Amino acid sequence: MKAPPRLLPLLLPVPAASSRLFETTTRGRCAFLLLCLFLFVSLSIFLSLSPNQLLLRSFDYSPAAAAPTVVAARPNLSAFPSNSAVRESTGHLNKSSVPEAREDLESVSILFPDWEVVVIGPAGISGEEEESGFLCVYPNKATSPARFSGNLRATNQSIFTCWMPEKCRRRLQSPVLVRRKSPAEGGKEKTTKSLLRWTFLAYESLSTESDVVLFVKGVNNKQGVNRPAHELKCVFGNPDDSAVKTTAVTSSEQEVFRCGHPDLTGYGQNVTVGVRVTLELPDGVRVPSVAHYSPWRRSSVVVGEAKLQICAATMVYNAAKFLKEWVIYHSGIGVEKFFLYDNGSDDGLGIVVGELNREGYRVETVPWIWAKTQEAGFSHAAVYARESCDWMMYIDVDEFLFSPRWSSAAQPSDRMLKSLIPRKKSAGRVVGQVTIRCNEFGPSGRVTHPPDGVTQGYDCRRKLDNRHKSIVLLEAIDDSLLNAVHHFRLRGGGGGEGGKLFRTKQVGMGAAVVNHYKYQAWSEFRAKFRRRVSAYVVDWRRAVNPASKDRAPGLGFEPVKPGDWERRFCEVRDDRLKSLVRRWYGGLTAEGGGGYRMAWQR
Template sequence: MARKIRTTFPCIVASIVFCASIYHHYLRRTITSDHIPPSPITTTTTSFFAQSPLSSPPPVVISTTSVLLHDWEVLVIVSPQLAGDYSGYSCLFDTDEASAATFTGVLPFPDRFLFNCVLPVRARRRLPFRQPSLLKSPEIRPQRDSSPPLLLRWSYLVYDSLTTEDDVVLFVKGVNTRQGINRDPKELMCVFGDYVKTAVKTSMQEVFRCQRPKLTAQADLVKVSLEILAENRVVPSVAYYTPPRKLASKGGKFLLCASTMVYNVAKFLKEWVFYHSKIGVEKFLLYDNGSDDDLGKVVEELVQEGFDVTTYLWLWPKTQESGFSHAALYASNCCKWMMYIDVDEFLYSPSWKNSSRPSESMLSSLVSTNSLGLGQFEISCYEFGPSNQEVHPIMGVTQGYDCRLSHENRHKSIVLLEAIDDYLLNVIHHFNLSFGFKSKKLSTDYMVLNHYKYQAWPEFKAKFRRRVSAYVLDWTQKLNPNSNDRTPGLGFMPVEPEGWPQMFCELRDDRLKDLTWKWFGEKSSLGYDRMAWQRGYNR
């Protein structure tokens, strides 16, 4: 009996050790960057070290704040004291691991430099997550007197603010978390700096409007946040209180502008801007969701050619609705009407079939003859499939995709900005209107949006990484499987379904394809066809 116990006990101990090691090894698989409870409020400043040889003076310390985004990306926000070469930096984490830090741009109002790095695998297993230090030479490790502050989470954050003439608007994630259910403004307070608080006037989705504070003149920047009174908790913030600001206007107010949120759309943008400018859109406001393609270069080329295109860096994932709310306020001084559509959507009227050339009056006549009390036009969408395309069509989406689903789906809007209600509530590209204004849905015989939604697989696959859908936060999670934002037959992984090039094709529709060729197509001297947006062009 004793011998049996002596032989059994080591086996039990060995089993426990083995299971513990397996658990530790796979722990990171049970944690995702988007599904971790918010960290308690802590100081959000860590150190930036501009490293130098050991014989040099101590490194300059610059304050930084870091936010954990999706896919284990860490956004490091640095004060604008940094100058010179932005390459060669690394993020050093409390596990003594480092990852490369890439300069990604400047966060506006006030300007702050942004770096992006990846949370190392071993650091993902250690909770709570802590903010990294930014190093020029990761081989030289700094001395730490204390633990770094906790890493902020993008899912619980005041990420932007906009001051108007009447109030301060905060954009906050993680406070109103359930669709259609919003906290009472009386449960909240706006906090400016450490002591000044004002009442919250409205609370809707991720938008909170506050009374402007009475602050004495001071040189320091004032951070603004939101307090949840019942929980005695202040939401972490990377936003600052700034003077009132508006989108710059060249002269008077434009009759019709367009605003959209974009991510890596450089190859599509020229066609979209060129086409819509020719039928009446005068200004384009793009909310850049962290593009890492040639978006900046393409926008600069468009501006040089005479198109009025402005970008606003809007890094935060899954914030399309609040971005549209921001645009409604930000552009209100220079745009009367705003068209909210995506870069893969093209407005079209069957009545234009016999027009030999486009005209800016095609859209301006719609909004300029607006009847009293009409504040929004709702336009239905036709969704196009891959149309046997396996790569992005070189002549553009209007020429490459010509087969669609037979039924219309959803609608997008052209809205009178002064008609939007104070809550700034919007869902799927259309807004709630103030009392006295009404919406009008246009028939598909009068006007429709061609939505080139299901494109060639390499283009469509990219949507998995940065989908800005309101109701499907993560396509790889088995949540809300019946949402219209999901793709029939696609599942939860970015794997090309069999027969993808022929999917979503019930009706051949080449009306806009033929029209854009008539308007913008040309035979080149080299013997091949091309569209006007494939070459240099004049406004």
């Protein structure tokens, strides 16, 4: 039976061209549907993310680095698990938390890692003022306490730190620094300024007799890769100036740039502070800046006063409990002055420094709030102390230098350290740097910080030494100020005094060694997960470079205490320095029983 006429077209063979057109159309529709499905899913995920999560991805702030928002005080990040959720304090998000009577202060704010905001306020504010009287107030009326962190050395401007509340993080809103006032003293509110980013900023400036040293973050980002100096300029002048001055950059290494002094005749006779300095890149972009230029003045040394032979410089964060032991010991063996680059301590460091100075020790604190700038800080110290010190020992507060040859000495002597320093007058290449190897000590069974000091509490170490520390002749350091934290590049010749050539000498471990109390009781060690100090060392909470020598072997990326922590890194029992220090600085307790009390416990 024949099919009905109306069905005949369906039974006829489909032409090849029509078949290909049908298949193409079908594939196109499928691809379109898949694209729509993908966009729908992506949009759903995007909308489900909180503002905080979005910014963590946009600005590479890992969840481990996001600090909880707090009400009363700045938290100790090491006390929080790295996977803890960021919680918002609702008490700081309502309008009632903003004081009715307030004084808005001129300030500029910088966004640091961990959602920390550094606020640079006016000069004249000191730590003696009531800290609770200062707040960071955001445009949406959210607030957080502002903690006083010192004064910038060049301008005496006040430094505060506060936390950025979660609801301010989507737009990265800049706060206003506010001081509470009585109703009768209420002042005019100020408009907020743009929030500077710490990843791209000129942050410090220091003048020498011949040039200007400028410290800039975000230009030379990779270790060993630097922009050519001839492509850069130093720019001097405030943002509202119609004319600015420029000078050529002569050196570009790491975060340190050197350039000539500007001619600031138009600024009048009293050019002391207030002249901004920054760096101009080849494309004409100028790096945002909080650095100020001051002309060089011979003020660090009293005319006619002899230079100190050996000083020590270190960068510290919450090291108050370790400081007295470290200063008293190293002062006894020959360190004449200590420079502490304070990286934002909030543990009463200034109180301890004051006590040491009243006892006759020479300790100077240099406010250095800048995150991950250890190399730059050490370069700053090399320039800052050059007029007052011949040699600088770069060593951390958990490191103690000693010589096994001192083991029979009844008392310390300031000649001990000097015996390791060669005399300047020598034939051939002059020794400009002495390096000393380090032994790394473990927890030694301790679960808490030893009250009598680290030299007494930790006496078991790893068998093999690791890394070194240095004592450097400041005049021998290369103009670039390039350093790898543990040592500096030296002048190759012609640039030093009398055109000297300088070299580095490594001291054998039989002559000197540094005891590095690196792996302490877990309550102390976990603080290292907060942030590494070096600009080129990855923070431990980031899952990058797990084989780095900076990391603790056997630990992951979270501050989780291993069950056998107290027994780790214990391969050699070494109590040489422990016994020596007890003999020099210990005394029997009044209670008897053979107990000792160290000089730094009094």
